[in-house]
Amino acid sequence: MGLLPLLCTTAALAQTPATPAISNGDNAWMLTSSALVLFMTGPGLALFYGGLVRRKNVLSTMMQSFAMMCIITVLWALVSYSLAFGTGNAFIGGFHNAFLHGVGLAPDPDYAPTIPAQTYMVYQLMFAIITPALICGAFAERMKFSAMCLFLTLWALVVYSPMAHMVWGKGGLLNAALGGKIPCLDFAGGTVVHVTSGVSALVCALYLGKRVGYPREPSPPHSVVLSFIGACMLWVGWFGFNAGSAVNAGGLATSAFVNTHFATAAAAIGWSVAEWIRNGKPSALGAISGAVAGLVAITPASGFVQPMSALLIGLVAGVFCFLMVTVVKSLFGYDDSLDAFGVHGAGGTIGAILTGIFASSAINPMFGAGKPTGALEGNWHQVLNQIIGVAIAWTLSIVGTLILLKLVDMIVGLRVTREEEIEGLDVTQHGEEGYDFGS
Amino acid sequence: MHKIEAVIQPSKLDAVKDALLEAGIEGMTILEARGHGRQKGHTEFYRGREYTVDLLPKIKIEMVVRDEMKDKAVDAILAAARTGKIGDGKIFVSKIDDAIRIRNDERGPSAL
Numbered sequence: 001m002g003l004l005p006l007l008c009t010t011a012a013l014a015q016t017p018a019t020p021a022i023s024n025g026d027n028a029w030m031l032t033s034s035a036l037v038l039f040m041t042g043p044g045l046a047l048f049y050g051g052l053v054r055r056k057n058v059l060s061t062m063m064q065s066f067a068m069m070c071i072i073t074v075l076w077a078l079v080s081y082s083l084a085f086g087t088g089n090a091f092i093g094g095f096h097n098a099f100l101h102g103v104g105l106a107p108d109p110d111y112a113p114t115i116p117a118q119t120y121m122v123y124q125l126m127f128a129i130i131t132p133a134l135i136c137g138a139f140a141e142r143m144k145f146s147a148m149c150l151f152l153t154l155w156a157l158v159v160y161s162p163m164a165h166m167v168w169g170k171g172g173l174l175n176a177a178l179g180g181k182i183p184c185l186d187f188a189g190g191t192v193v194h195v196t197s198g199v200s201a202l203v204c205a206l207y208l209g210k211r212v213g214y215p216r217e218p219s220p221p222h223s224v225v226l227s228f229i230g231a232c233m234l235w236v237g238w239f240g241f242n243a244g245s246a247v248n249a250g251g252l253a254t255s256a257f258v259n260t261h262f263a264t265a266a267a268a269i270g271w272s273v274a275e276w277i278r279n280g281k282p283s284a285l286g287a288i289s290g291a292v293a294g295l296v297a298i299t300p301a302s303g304f305v306q307p308m309s310a311l312l313i314g315l316v317a318g319v320f321c322f323l324m325v326t327v328v329k330s331l332f333g334y335d336d337s338l339d340a341f342g343v344h345g346a347g348g349t350i351g352a353i354l355t356g357i358f359a360s361s362a363i364n365p366m367f368g369a370g371k372p373t374g375a376l377e378g379n380w381h382q383v384l385n386q387i388i389g390v391a392i393a394w395t396l397s398i399v400g401t402l403i404l405l406k407l408v409d410m411i412v413g414l415r416v417t418r419e420e421e422i423e424g425l426d427v428t429q430h431g432e433e434g435y436d437f438g439s
Numbered sequence: 440m441h442k443i444e445a446v447i448q449p450s451k452l453d454a455v456k457d458a459l460l461e462a463g464i465e466g467m468t469i470l471e472a473r474g475h476g477r478q479k480g481h482t483e484f485y486r487g488r489e490y491t492v493d494l495l496p497k498i499k500i501e502m503v504v505r506d507e508m509k510d511k512a513v514d515a516i517l518a519a520a521r522t523g524k525i526g527d528g529k530i531f532v533s534k535i536d537d538a539i540r541i542r543n544d545e546r547g548p549s550a551l
Contacts, residue, residue, distance in 0.1 A: 286484075289486060
């Protein structure tokens with residue numbers, strides 16, 4: 001009789017759980033975040049970009065985002081999830097998880113121990129969708145639909161998958177969480193998503209050349225109203241993008257959520273004040289552009305910094321991107337039609353560096369309890385790692401994009417004819433018109 | 440018969456329509472137009488690029504009236520549309536060869 005409680009206690013002590021159980025709370029949040037990130041592309045980005053182009057090109061611009069929602073999904077399911085997140089080497093995954101082999105409802109303990117592996121896969125898919133969609137801003141109003149589909153599909157394989165693998169994949173060179181040799185702090189994809197898309201966008205803008213009539217003829221947005229609606233959708237959806245990158249519904253998600261919101265507000269104010277000073281009036285387009293710049297810059301930092309740092313990061317990004325888009329763009333004369341480079345490339349770069357400076361172990365002890373995460377805590381070496389990560393993103397984007405543009409140009413031809421461009425892409429590429437105000 | 444074409448400020452449309460109705464003129468066509476005379480446009484900024492918008496929104500009213508109504512119509516428009524500032528607009532009067540009612544083929548001034 002006396003031995004029974006002792007045996008029970010021993011038995012209880014011997015029962016250590018082998019794998020953590022699925023948390024319904026975490027899974028609910030992650031599935032919601034996945035939906036929020038998809039919402040950022042459609043209709044968020046579609047509206048944001050759609051409103052910025054001329055009326056004759058509104059549908060073609062929206063089709064570019066929508067095409068990514070469809071094509072990248074299939075590609076991800078077949079092969080690119082495996083290339084990004086499968087086991088491979090420091091630079092790329094492998095084909096083990098092609099056709100989602102081995103990606104079931106049991107958790108992957110390395111990536112996301114408390115949610116089904118397919119939740120993590122579908123969450124990451126939404127990132128893979130929006131990244132190429134962002135590039136479309138650079139070649140808006142002049143790229144063939146067929147060329148765009150081919151180019152961005154190849155880009156997803158050649159540039160996005162390796163970059164995602166290096167920063168987030170098992171064994172990735174830059175993966176701070178899973179023992180990468182050059183650990184970079186990129187919470188939600190400042191380098192993976194924004195630097196790659198922004199820099200690739202610049203390369204596209206330079207390679208394709210300027211739109212007919214640029215910069216002499218003005219081509220103002222046909223509907224800042226649509227862009228406004230899209231930008232607000234981006235802001236809300238971005239909570240899934242950043243706070244979802246905590247991969248659970250705990251305190252880190254809260255930090256990322258708060259930081260995202262604070263930085264965005266500060267950035268919109270920063271851009272608006274800069275514009276007010278420079279042009280005499282704060283525009284709606286400027287304010288929403290500032291907000292997007294803040295969202296971009298806080299992306300790598302969202303799960304690492306204190307809220308007050310987030311305000312500062314947003315403010316800096318708002319002013320910095322304003323200068324990139326107004327001063328630097330006209331100085332160099334490239335036609336980055338929708339400022340994909342000025343906002344995403346520049347915002348992502350500065351966000352990555354500021355992450356290295358402001359990262360706080362109180363928020364996220366990435367390198368172990370008691371060890372400093374960012375520069376202001378004492379880990380100045382991190383800034384160098386951030387720069388290296390950004391440099392790798394720049395290099396991969398430039399080289400990969402140039403090769404693919406050349407290839408697609410030879411196969412299909414990149415640009416529409418001059419006449420097609422003047423008539424408009426909606427009619428010439430898709431055989432329809434966006435608006436019909438007839439009775 | 441005379442055709443009267445008046446390019447006016449959009450904000451004056453209601454006043455001009457009421458004045459014409461009061462003067463006994465019932466038939467008119469209203470068009471939304473853009474244009475300018477000596478009135479300067481304004482500048483707009485989009486992402487740092489400055490655009491000069493010099494095609495301003497206008498309203499054009501067209502009507503064909505009998506000879507005896509011509510002066511009444513012009514005076515009604517002038518009184519209702521004038522503010523005294525640049526941008527008030529202009530009125531053009533021209534002769535009309537014929538007018539035909541589509542419904543019953545009535546021709547001439549009685550078709551007006």
